[in-house]
Amino acid sequence: MTIDKFIKLKEGLELQKYVRNLDFDKKNCCSFYGSPKKHPHEKNRVILVADPFSEHTFYYQFNIQDILYIEEQPSITNMDGESVSMVRLWVKKKCIGLQCLPFAVGDISKLD
Numbered sequence: 001m002t003i004d005k006f007i008k009l010k011e012g013l014e015l016q017k018y019v020r021n022l023d024f025d026k027k028n029c030c031s032f033y034g035s036p037k038k039h040p041h042e043k044n045r046v047i048l049v050a051d052p053f054s055e056h057t058f059y060y061q062f063n064i065q066d067i068l069y070i071e072e073q074p075s076i077t078n079m080d081g082e083s084v085s086m087v088r089l090w091v092k093k094k095c096i097g098l099q100c101l102p103f104a105v106g107d108i109s110k111l112d
Contacts, residue, residue, distance in 0.1 A: 024068040029090045032060055033073065036087050048089060053078045058101040066095040 034048035039061070046067070048060040053076065073086040091097065 024090060026090070029068050029092050032062075032089045032091060034060065034086065034089075035084045036070075036089075046089075048087075052076075052084045053082075058099060061098040061100070062089065062091055063095065066092050066097075068092055 032048055034050045035052045037047040037049060037059075039045040039047055044064050046062055046064055048062065049057060050059060051057045067089050069090040071088040071090070073088055075083050075085050077083045
């Protein structure tokens with residue numbers, strides 16, 4: 001396969017970037033940083049994992065219609081060479097989002 005055919009094939013398979021209004025007012029929104037994931041059940045929502053390589057991470061969940069702009073950020077890589085893409089989402093103020101912080105259930109240690 002020639003390089004020209006390979007590039008055309010690759011371009012055809014790549015996801016297209018979804019870009020919304022570039023002239024948004026940062027006073028009317030807040031930014032959130034993390035690794036974006038598809039919501040497993042709802043197509044109109046996105047999950048943003050704050051620190052994907054941490055053992056104690058959390059995630060945000062937003063409606064896609066509430067996202068005004070997406071800034072691509074540098075990817076991060078762990079010690080095993082796994083790489084994850086990162087973004088900054090600009091979300092409209094006063095919209096409802098969800099923050100999920102998982103934890104292990106157990107007894108609290110006594111402070112003696």
